[in-house]
Amino acid sequence: MTIESAAEFDVRLRREAMAWLTVRTNDGLDPISTRDLLDFSIDGRRFRLMDAQRGIRKPAELDAALSIRTVFRSEGATRPYEDSAGPEGLIRYKWRGDEADHPENRALRAAMVAGLPLIWFFGVGPGMYQPVFPVFLLNEEQESQQFVVDPNVAHGLVRADSPVEDAVRRYILRETKQRVHQPVFRATIMRAYGTRCAVCALAHTQLLDAAHIIPDSLEGGIASVRNGLALCKIHHAAYDSNILGIRPDLVVQIKSDLLDEVDGPMLQYGLKERHNQRLMVLPKVRTERPGAEFLEFRYELFQGA
Numbered sequence: 001m002t003i004e005s006a007a008e009f010d011v012r013l014r015r016e017a018m019a020w021l022t023v024r025t026n027d028g029l030d031p032i033s034t035r036d037l038l039d040f041s042i043d044g045r046r047f048r049l050m051d052a053q054r055g056i057r058k059p060a061e062l063d064a065a066l067s068i069r070t071v072f073r074s075e076g077a078t079r080p081y082e083d084s085a086g087p088e089g090l091i092r093y094k095w096r097g098d099e100a101d102h103p104e105n106r107a108l109r110a111a112m113v114a115g116l117p118l119i120w121f122f123g124v125g126p127g128m129y130q131p132v133f134p135v136f137l138l139n140e141e142q143e144s145q146q147f148v149v150d151p152n153v154a155h156g157l158v159r160a161d162s163p164v165e166d167a168v169r170r171y172i173l174r175e176t177k178q179r180v181h182q183p184v185f186r187a188t189i190m191r192a193y194g195t196r197c198a199v200c201a202l203a204h205t206q207l208l209d210a211a212h213i214i215p216d217s218l219e220g221g222i223a224s225v226r227n228g229l230a231l232c233k234i235h236h237a238a239y240d241s242n243i244l245g246i247r248p249d250l251v252v253q254i255k256s257d258l259l260d261e262v263d264g265p266m267l268q269y270g271l272k273e274r275h276n277q278r279l280m281v282l283p284k285v286r287t288e289r290p291g292a293e294f295l296e297f298r299y300e301l302f303q304g305a
Contacts (some may be wrong), residue, residue, distance in 0.1 A: 011063050014117055014134075016042055017066070017160055021119065021131050029205055031130045031187040041165040050129070056096055058107035064116050065107040066150075068093055068135075071200045072123025074129050074287065077167065079274065089173035090138065090154060092146040093120075101140060112137035130187035133182050151179040177216075185223045186210035192283040193230035199244070199278040200251060200270070202232040209236040213246075213294040214239055228289035230281070234270055244271065245302030248295040250279045253302070 004012075020040050025032055040049055048131035050067050051057040057067040070093075085091050096104040102258040111118055117134030124130045133152060137160060139148040150158070153175035157168050164172070189210035196203045211231045221227065229246075231239060245253040254275040260268070283289050 006061070006063070010064070010116070013042055013047070013062070014066065017047075017119065018133050021049075021133065022075060025131060026205065028131075028183055029186070029230060031085045031124050031128045032193060034127045034129070037129070040058075044114070049119060054096070056104040056107060058104060063107075064110035064114055065104070065118060067119040067121060068108070069092050069129070070119045072125055072128070080298075085176075086148060089174065089176050090158070090168050091149045091300050092141070093137075093149050093153075095145040095147075098145060100145075108137060109140065112147065120151075120180075122180075122187075124184060124187040124237070126189040128187070128191055128219045129222060130184050132183060138215070151176055153179065156304055157240060178284065181223055182210075185228065189228040189230050192225050192228075192285070192288045193281050194284075195231060196281045197232040198229045198279045199235040199274055202230060207232050209233060211239055212234045213290060213298045216239075220294075220297065224284070224291075227288060227294045234241075234266070235274075238271060242302045242305035243274070244274070246279065246290075247299055248292050250282070250295075252277050252279065255302075255305075 021032070022028070024036065025037075026073075034050070035053060037049055038046060039231060040047055044059065055068070055071075056065050058065045068215065094107075096102050099105070102247045104162070109276055110116075117136060119131050119133040120135045121131050122128040134152055135149045136152060136155070137147045138150040138154060140146075141148065148158075153267065154172055158164055158170065180255050186209075190205070194203075195205055195208065203210065209231055211229045213227050214227060217225065229239075236243060239246070243255050243258060245255075247253060252274045254271050259272055259275060275282060
């Protein structure tokens with residue numbers, strides 16, 4: 001019988017943790033609570049994947065950090081550490097404190113040097129996190145006291161000592177949005193709307209999307225809960241196609257020429273009968289409800305379509 005080395009345990013722990021998170025989050029569709037995170041175990045014993053008190057989790061059994069955490073921020077609030085994007089589109093993760101030799105910063109540096117995958121837990125509500133993995137630490141910017149986080153898209157494409165070509169930057173921005181921003185936005189919207197469609201109250205996760213009110217392709221299409229709606233796939237497609245609109249007073253409108261069509265029960269019950277009806281589901285927290293300024297802008301697009 002061979003004895004597992006510390007390095008082998010490290011590799012196995014990260015692999016098993018990410019496999020477990022894949023299952024528990026429905027392949028990344030759902031967030032996970034701090035309570036449910038306590039269910040993870042390895043070799044028959046519970047093992048904490050996230051540090052509830054610190055942003056960086058470095059288990060005693062490992063030489064490097066296992067996970068990083070970004071706390072939930074309610075609308076209008078600020079985080080103790082603000083993670084920002086750099087010129088190539090990758091997100092930065094701030095040091096713990098302002099000392100390079102802080103043990104948690106050393107743990108992140110060890111993970112960076114070894115090229116180890118980490119789990120990034122994004123707060124999407126009180127006690128709720130969207131895990132994004134694997135992510136890697138690509139570089140350290142000591143002057144700014146931060147690490148460059150790569151969601152497994154920039155290896156071999158970005159160097160600290162050279163500028164990034166525009167085509168590469170567009171690719172990194174697109175992939176980072178898909179792998180980081182979209183899952184976090186979705187989890188935040190689903191939590192706010194209780195995993196129900198705002199228009200029809202459908203509650204099946206696999207059939208729901210997080211829709212932007214102002215599209216993220218337009219200026220002003222920010223990834224904020226106030227610029228989002230939980231919509232089933234039918235109503236999302238109708239909203240994006242300007243078949244369905246939502247007035248600033250939260251009343252659904254259906255395109256006039258569609259109201260005269262006769263085309264089966266989906267059109268009748270799924271769309272036509274929602275005309276002039278208020279949204280069925282809204283966030284309980286008033287500051288998370290759709291922003292009037294976003295709805296007004298989008299409703300003008302609907303009227304002009």
